[in-house]
Amino acid sequence: xxxxxxxxxxxxxxxxxxxxxxxxxxxxxxxxxxxxxxxxxxxxxxxxxxxxxxxxxxxxxxxxxxxxxxxxxxxxxxxxxxxxxxxxxxxxxxxxxxxxxxxxxxxxxxxxxxxxxxxxxxxxxxxxxxxxxxxxxxxxxxxxxxxxxxxxxxxxxxxxxxxxxxxxxxxxxxxxxxxxxxxxxxxx
Amino acid sequence: xxxxxxxxxxxxxxxxxxxxxxxxxxxxxxxxxxxxxxxxxxxxxxxxxxxxxxxxxxxxxxxxxxxxxxxxxxxxxxxxxxxxxxxxxxxxxxxxxxxxxxxxxxxxxxxxxxxxxxxxxxxxxxxxxxxxxxxxxxxxxxxxxxxxxxxxxxxxxxxxxxxxxxxxxxxxxxxxxxxxxxxxxxxxxxxxxxxxxxxxxxxxxxxxxxxxxxxxxxxxxxxxxxxxxxxxxxxxxxxxxxxxxxxxxxxxxxxxxxxxxxxxxxxxxxxxxxxxxxxxxxxxxxxxxxxxxxxxxxxxxxxxxxxxxxxxxxxxxxxxxxxxxxxxxxxxxxxxxxxxxxxxxxxxxxxxxxxxxxxxxxxxxxxxxxxxxxxxxxxxxxxxxxxxxxxxxxxxxxxxxxxxxxxxxxxxxxxxxxxxxxxxxxxxxxxxxxxxxxxxxxxxxxxxxxxxxxxxxxxxxxxxxxxxxxxxxxxxxxxxxxxxxxxxxxxxx
Numbered sequence: 001x002x003x004x005x006x007x008x009x010x011x012x013x014x015x016x017x018x019x020x021x022x023x024x025x026x027x028x029x030x031x032x033x034x035x036x037x038x039x040x041x042x043x044x045x046x047x048x049x050x051x052x053x054x055x056x057x058x059x060x061x062x063x064x065x066x067x068x069x070x071x072x073x074x075x076x077x078x079x080x081x082x083x084x085x086x087x088x089x090x091x092x093x094x095x096x097x098x099x100x101x102x103x104x105x106x107x108x109x110x111x112x113x114x115x116x117x118x119x120x121x122x123x124x125x126x127x128x129x130x131x132x133x134x135x136x137x138x139x140x141x142x143x144x145x146x147x148x149x150x151x152x153x154x155x156x157x158x159x160x161x162x163x164x165x166x167x168x169x170x171x172x173x174x175x176x177x178x179x180x181x182x183x184x185x186x187x188x
Numbered sequence: 189x190x191x192x193x194x195x196x197x198x199x200x201x202x203x204x205x206x207x208x209x210x211x212x213x214x215x216x217x218x219x220x221x222x223x224x225x226x227x228x229x230x231x232x233x234x235x236x237x238x239x240x241x242x243x244x245x246x247x248x249x250x251x252x253x254x255x256x257x258x259x260x261x262x263x264x265x266x267x268x269x270x271x272x273x274x275x276x277x278x279x280x281x282x283x284x285x286x287x288x289x290x291x292x293x294x295x296x297x298x299x300x301x302x303x304x305x306x307x308x309x310x311x312x313x314x315x316x317x318x319x320x321x322x323x324x325x326x327x328x329x330x331x332x333x334x335x336x337x338x339x340x341x342x343x344x345x346x347x348x349x350x351x352x353x354x355x356x357x358x359x360x361x362x363x364x365x366x367x368x369x370x371x372x373x374x375x376x377x378x379x380x381x382x383x384x385x386x387x388x389x390x391x392x393x394x395x396x397x398x399x400x401x402x403x404x405x406x407x408x409x410x411x412x413x414x415x416x417x418x419x420x421x422x423x424x425x426x427x428x429x430x431x432x433x434x435x436x437x438x439x440x441x442x443x444x445x446x447x448x449x450x451x452x453x454x455x456x457x458x459x460x461x462x463x464x465x466x467x468x469x470x471x472x473x474x475x476x477x478x479x480x481x482x483x484x485x486x487x488x489x490x491x492x493x494x495x496x497x498x499x500x501x502x503x504x505x506x507x508x509x510x511x512x513x514x515x516x517x518x519x520x521x522x523x524x525x526x527x528x529x530x531x532x533x534x535x536x537x538x539x540x541x542x543x544x545x546x547x548x549x550x551x552x553x554x555x556x557x558x559x560x561x562x563x564x565x566x567x568x569x570x571x572x573x574x575x576x577x578x579x580x581x582x583x584x585x586x587x588x589x590x591x592x593x594x595x596x597x598x599x600x601x602x603x604x605x606x607x608x609x610x611x612x613x614x615x616x617x618x619x620x621x622x623x624x625x626x627x628x629x630x631x632x633x634x635x636x637x638x639x640x641x642x643x644x645x646x647x648x649x650x651x652x653x654x655x656x657x658x659x660x661x662x663x664x665x666x667x668x669x670x671x672x673x674x675x676x677x678x679x680x681x
Contacts, residue, residue: 029310035348035350035353036353037310039350040348048308050344050348051344052347081382082347082382082386083382083383103340103377104340105337105340108340109306109341
């Protein structure tokens with residue numbers, strides 16, 4: 001079994017985020033896990049996204065009832081590719097645009113159409129492309145207790161963002177800490 | 189300019205005029221000559237996992253059944269550790285081109301890998317990304333193209349928070365970009381330029397270096413001037429690049445080198461160099477050059493010497509832009525410190541990097557060509573002798589030194605007066621004794637200017653057997669005209 005001396009080994013510990021049951025024995029692993037799964041997570045339905053940009057789009061489209069009302073009258077579905085200003089009437093139209101104009105895959109994992117069921121259930125009314133991904137579970141889901149998911153409030157606007165709290169810095173830029181600087185081989 | 193000075197005789201003057209015109213054309217071409225020269229060093233960066241860094245033997249080539257098994261285990265294994273180990277084994281196998289071929293030919297393999305890349309298990313994601321990185325090393329464009337389904341995710345992850353992961357994605361993208369135009373043609377509409385423009389604001393040095401690498405590969409694509417560089421110039425990338433090249437306590441040499449090369453490729457493409465000048469490129473590069481000279485003087489190298497080459501080239505190329513000449517250059521570049529800095533760097537190059545001497549001299553040429561101020565600096569800082577000392581080094585260096593001296597001499601009698609007397613004549617007689625046509629040709633140009641503005645030089649030339657030196661070359665096709673013109677001036681006064 002290969003040891004990995006460069007990773008900072010610590011006694012096993014569990015992720016502290018409520019509902020997350022993952023265990024780690026190295027700080028870098030935990031750092032990566034935290035950034036990927038809790039860094040941009042929706043506090044309402046626990047779905048995790050790889051970036052703040054996608055999280056914002058998700059919250060707007062899934063949890064904001066004002067959005068739904070406005071969407072009836074104007075083009076509200078923004079293209080998910082950063083830098084593209086296009087907006088569309090429906091999420092379907094937006095997907096078509098992303099596939100045809102941006103050459104994105106038709107089953108792009110971070111552009112799921114909204115389902116009415118909770119995260120733990122895979123409804124048959126879900127988009128057919130989503131059903132094909134059953135073997136991976138819903139992408140980027142944190143293993144959370146479905147009962148803990150509160151229903152979306154109606155008519156109430158709150159700030160939803162759930163960013164990395166400032167107290168967690170993973171030692172970036174700090175001179176103390178376990179992580180050694182990794183040297184890379186560069187061939188010029 | 190030429191009409192201000194009395195002509196010796198109608199016939200000779202006419203020939204000399206023509207010769208001067210030809211010289212000016214040649215020198216203008218020389219100033220612009222380096223635009224096409226791009227550094228073709230492809231860098232494939234491999235992040236070594238600890239076990240490989242320790243030199244342990246890497247896994248053997250995997251067969252189809254093994255690849256399938258590892259994929260299945262990674263996707264459907266029950267134990268987290270088991271799934272991870274399967275992916276690690278796959279990754280190690282993918283270091284071999286044979287395994288790569290087997291992988292890409294296996295149906296559903298990339299789909300499974302992409303599924304793992306976007307899964308909710310962070311460590312599986314990381315290993316899947318490493319598998320992709322191995323595939324990106326392949327020198328076969330078919331393998332790179334097999335990775336196409338993953339690119340939208342690699343780009344999406346660039347706006348995440350995990351700097352190690354972002355770094356990995358950037359190197360992978362950079363490798364894929366090198367290998368295949370098909371990949372590049374997909375990455376552009378997928379938004380690679382805005383993704384990079386967002387990513388360049390990261391504070392992490394490792395991310396910035398990786399970004400510099402990926403960007404430099406993109407900029408070296410053959411279709412870059414038409415298809416890629418315009419959108420890069422439209423974005424905030426150039427401003428951020430220049431920001432990361434600002435000298436000062438926050439300058440990171442590794443990062444600055446990457447972006448200096450990126451700047452070089454953009455400048456060479458000549459798409460819109462005026463825009464770069466508007467963003468302050470000349471100013472930044474000039475200050476960086478001064479900084480480099482300072483660091484070299486303090487004998488603290490700290491990786492700064494790698495910056496020398498791209499900075500010299502960028503500056504030299506930008507100086508040929510019409511805009512600069514029209515507005516007389518920017519403040520820093522009229523400052524004589526830039527000339528002093530260059531000579532400090534020449535001394536350093538002599539000892540450590542002789543190949544950079546021509547680059548530095550080329551910059552000096554472009555600086556002095558249209559600037560009487562900087563020619564004065566050369567004279568007042570007593571840099572003519574050090575310049576002459578470089579003559580014997582090589583023919584290329586000689587031609588450049590002589591061209592710089594021509595730039596000075598051409599500015600008029602006041603300048604020639606300061607070039608004469610001195611070691612200049614004996615140096616010229618030595619260069620005339622050489623056989624390289626270009627060196628001799630440039631020596632003749634310089635002599636012509638000296639004879640024009642400093643008539644006393646003719647006498648001294650004759651006394652030191654100058655005519656015999658000229659005779660050697662009077663049959664040489666490329667030199668004949670100039671030799672005859674000089675002989676006329678020398679004999680008939």
